[in-house]
Amino acid sequence: MNFTLRIWRQKGPASPGDLVTYPMKDVSPDMSLLEMLDGLNERLIAEGQEPIAFESDCREGICGVCGLTINGIPHGRRRSTTTCQLHMRMFEDGEEITIEPFRAGCFPVVKDLVVDRRAFDRIIASGGFISASTGSAPEANSLPVSKKMSDRAMDAAQCIGCGACVASCPNGSAMLFVGAKISHLGLLPQGQPERYDRARKMVAQMDREGFGACTNTGECEAVCPKDISLEFIARMFRDYLRSVFVERPESGAGGGP
Amino acid sequence: MTWLRSLWQSTIGKKVVMAVTGLILFGFVIGHLLGNMQVLLPDGARRINHYSRFLHENAGLLWGARATLLIALILHLITSLQLTLRNRKARPEPYRVKRWREASYASRTMMLSGPIIFFYIVYHLAHLTTGQAHPDFNPDDVYRNLVIGFGVWWASGAYIVAQILIAMHISHGAWSMFQSVGLNHPLYTPPLKMLARVLAIGIAAGYISIPVAVMTGLVT
Numbered sequence A: 001m002n003f004t005l006r007i008w009r010q011k012g013p014a015s016p017g018d019l020v021t022y023p024m025k026d027v028s029p030d031m032s033l034l035e036m037l038d039g040l041n042e043r044l045i046a047e048g049q050e051p052i053a054f055e056s057d058c059r060e061g062i063c064g065v066c067g068l069t070i071n072g073i074p075h076g077r078r079r080s081t082t083t084c085q086l087h088m089r090m091f092e093d094g095e096e097i098t099i100e101p102f103r104a105g106c107f108p109v110v111k112d113l114v115v116d117r118r119a120f121d122r123i124i125a126s127g128g129f130i131s132a133s134t135g136s137a138p139e140a141n142s143l144p145v146s147k148k149m150s151d152r153a154m155d156a157a158q159c160i161g162c163g164a165c166v167a168s169c170p171n172g173s174a175m176l177f178v179g180a181k182i183s184h185l186g187l188l189p190q191g192q193p194e195r196y197d198r199a200r201k202m203v204a205q206m207d208r209e210g211f212g213a214c215t216n217t218g219e220c221e222a223v224c225p226k227d228i229s230l231e232f233i234a235r236m237f238r239d240y241l242r243s244v245f246v247e248r249p250e251s252g253a254g255g256g257p
Numbered sequence B: 001m002t003w004l005r006s007l008w009q010s011t012i013g014k015k016v017v018m019a020v021t022g023l024i025l026f027g028f029v030i031g032h033l034l035g036n037m038q039v040l041l042p043d044g045a046r047r048i049n050h051y052s053r054f055l056h057e058n059a060g061l062l063w064g065a066r067a068t069l070l071i072a073l074i075l076h077l078i079t080s081l082q083l084t085l086r087n088r089k090a091r092p093e094p095y096r097v098k099r100w101r102e103a104s105y106a107s108r109t110m111m112l113s114g115p116i117i118f119f120y121i122v123y124h125l126a127h128l129t130t131g132q133a134h135p136d137f138n139p140d141d142v143y144r145n146l147v148i149g150f151g152v153w154w155a156s157g158a159y160i161v162a163q164i165l166i167a168m169h170i171s172h173g174a175w176s177m178f179q180s181v182g183l184n185h186p187l188y189t190p191p192l193k194m195l196a197r198v199l200a201i202g203i204a205a206g207y208i209s210i211p212v213a214v215m216t217g218l219v220t
C-alpha cells in the first residue's frame, strides 16, 4: 500500500511546528501505524535526517503511552482502539494521512508528536490512590464485593490514562479521565474511607492544572480506546457535590472531636 | 461559607450553576410558549389579552418570575463566559485536521447560539414588552401589538431565526443539564437525549407558528 503522510514536526516546546509531507511506498497492510513510522524513521536516519519523535511502550493497547491524532481523531478512525493497535489495512490505498500530537493546553508538545502528560500524574498523586497498611495482604474474601459493583469498577479502571479524552475535547477537559479514576476506587469498598476527599482533591488538582470544563459533547467517550462512559463524569459530579455539601471540612487542627 | 466559595470556584460548581439556571430558563421557555399559544385558539384576541391582564394584576407573581429569570440569565451568562474563557485556554492550538465523531453541531456551538439568544431577548423585550422597538405599541392590547409587530417581515424573520437558535441550544442543553448535576444512566440518558431534540423542535415550531400565523393572515 502507498500513502502520503503529513506529520507534525516541532523541534522543541518553544519552537513553531508545521506539517511535513513524507511519501510512503510498499507498506504492508499488516503493519501497525507505529511500525510504519518505525520504517519511516529508519529511512530518515539513513538519509541523515532527524527521526520523528513519538511515544510507545507496550504496543498492545494497555499502557496508554502511545497517542497520536490521526486524520483529526485521537487514536484514529477505529473505535475502541489505541494508536499502537491501529493497522494500515484500516486505511485506503493511496490515502493522505495527517498525524498530529494530542493537542491541549495542559499537554504541551515536547517534540514532534510527543506531549507532556504529567498533569495527569499530578492529578493521580493528589488523590488517586487508597491508603493501606503494608504487610501481608488481607484475606481476599474478608471484604465482600458484589459482582455488579466489581464490574462497574472495572469498567472505570479500564482507563489507561492515554489522554485521548482531553485531546478530542473542544474544551481540553480532563473530566472523563478524572471521572474514571475517582469512580474506579469509589465503587469499591477499599476506596470508601477516602472517597469524598479523593473527589474533592482530584477535582481541585484538575482545575489547578487548567483543564477545561465539560460541555457534554460526548466526543471523549466516542474516541476513548477503552470505552469509558460519560456516566463516570456524572458520578464524579455527584461525589464532588457530596464532598462539598455534606462532608465536614477539615479544621486544620488535626485530630479533635 | 467556604463550601460555597469552593463550589463557585470549581469547574463542577460552575457547571451546576449553568444547569440550574438553564433549567429555570428552559422552564420559562415552555411556560411562555403555552401562554402565547392561546393566540391561536378560537377567540385568541380575548384570551391573550385576558392572560396579559391576569399577569399584570398579580404583580407579585410577575415580578417574582421576572427577578428569578433575570438572576438566572445573569448567572448563566457569567458562568458561560468564565468557563468558555477557561476552555479556550485549555485548547489553544487548533488541529490542522479535525473530525468529530460524536459531538453534535449544537453542542459545539452553545457559545454561538447562547449569545445570539441573549441579543434576541433584549430585542424581544424592547419589541413586545416595553415597546421601544415596536412601530405602534399599546401596553393594554397584546394582541394588536402582535399583529402589528409581526406584520413587519424582518421582525418576524428575526424571531424565526432566533427560535431556530433556541431550538439548537435546547436540543443540547435540555439533556446536558441533567449530566451537569450528575444524572446519567445508561437506561434513561439515550431516550432523554432524544426527548431533548424532539422538545427543541416542538418548542421552536410552536413559537414560529405565531409570526407565521400573522404573516399568512390566520391571525388578524
Ligand code: HEM
Pocket (backbone or CB within 6 Å): A214, A215, A216, A217, B015, B016, B018, B019, B020, B022, B023, B025, B026, B029, B076, B077, B080, B081, B107, B110, B111, B113, B114, B115, B117, B118, B166, B169, B170, B172, B173, B174, B176, B177, B180
Ligand atoms: C432562553 C435562554 C436560554 C436557555 C433556555 C438556555 C438553556 C440552557 C441549558 C438548559 C443549558 C444546559 C446546562 C448544562 O449543560 O449544564 C445551557 C447551557 C449553556 N448555555 Fe444556555 N440558555 C439560554 C441562554 C443562554 C445565553 C444567553 C447564553 C450565552 C451567553 C448561553 C450559553 C450557554 C452555554 C455556553 C452553555 C453550556 C454549554 C454546554 O453545557 O454544552 N445560554 N443553556
Ligand code: FES
Pocket (backbone or CB within 6 Å): A055, A056, A057, A058, A059, A060, A061, A062, A063, A064, A065, A066, A082, A083, A084, A085
Ligand atoms: S503503546 Fe501501550 S497502549 Fe499503545
